[in-house]
Amino acid sequence: RWRELPDERGVPGGAVEDRHTGLVWRRCEEPQTWNGKRCTWSAKRYDYVQALQRAGEQAGWRLPTIKEIDSLARREADRFELPPSDFPAQGKEALRAGQWSSTVCNSSPETSTARASISAWVLSREGAIYCEARIMHLGVRLVRE
Template identity: 30%
Template sequence: MKDVVRPASTAALLLRVLLIVSLAGAAQGQIIDGRFQDHGNGTLTDQQTGLTWMRCSLGQQWNGVSCSGGASRHTWDNAMTLAQGLEFAGHTDWRLPTRDELNTIVHCSSDQRSGFNSNGYGGHCLGNFLKPTVLAAAFPNTPDTWYWSSSNYGTSNVNAWVVGSGDGALSGSYRSTPLRVRMVRGGH
């Protein structure tokens, strides 16, 4: 008896398509590390803070699985201006996060972090920790370098707070220095 290969019926084909679509939808609603709700569009919401983050740094592109391409560098003034006209994932209210907001996504895999001095500097990850110091499943391919916050450093008009994804530290930097940027929405 000869094997006969028959084309799949329309119903069987439709069932396969629905299964694939439902699996993709399941990934969209996935909770990462018990904390971040993945929206499937390059954004996720931190269930602890209510903030919605871009998963990729500016300059990178979300490809449905990860962030690809190189993260661009911007001066503080340029980053603030870019946020004002940014449209992403159907939203136009993106902004540069505050120092405290950006600090909420620092993840020291060693579960050890230094304290902060009286000026607010510090917070370095201690011990044997992974770089970058953000949760890679939530923020894939994040460069381990400094990121701008929207927060002024004290009363200075030339410095702003930055957070390092190389060691989790908070510090200040000249606003004219080109650094990386990750946008957020919500909160305040």
């Protein structure tokens, strides 16, 4: 199902193509980089606005929709994981609560007493999909067409 591709720096295997969906994923969480054998540095956690900004800074990459990020999931009766050979452990800082998607799940308008708020769908480390407040700090894995 998976095919390794060089990343934008030319490092072999820095990106992974899903042959079922045609999407190309960064092998490592942001801001980690692939050194040809493993993800280096530590994965960072971003609130929703920071996640969108990080994605916008990476030419050609974006936050995945919830459907796209859910397509990575390998679910079995007693466990859930991203394919470990294609998406290795996140390094020193393990996936805490989930990974952001670009899919908004709830929003409320600004009123005289409260600021507008946006929530987005998240894929949790257990494989659940849930709506999370934009202020939470979660992982980011970028995708491109």
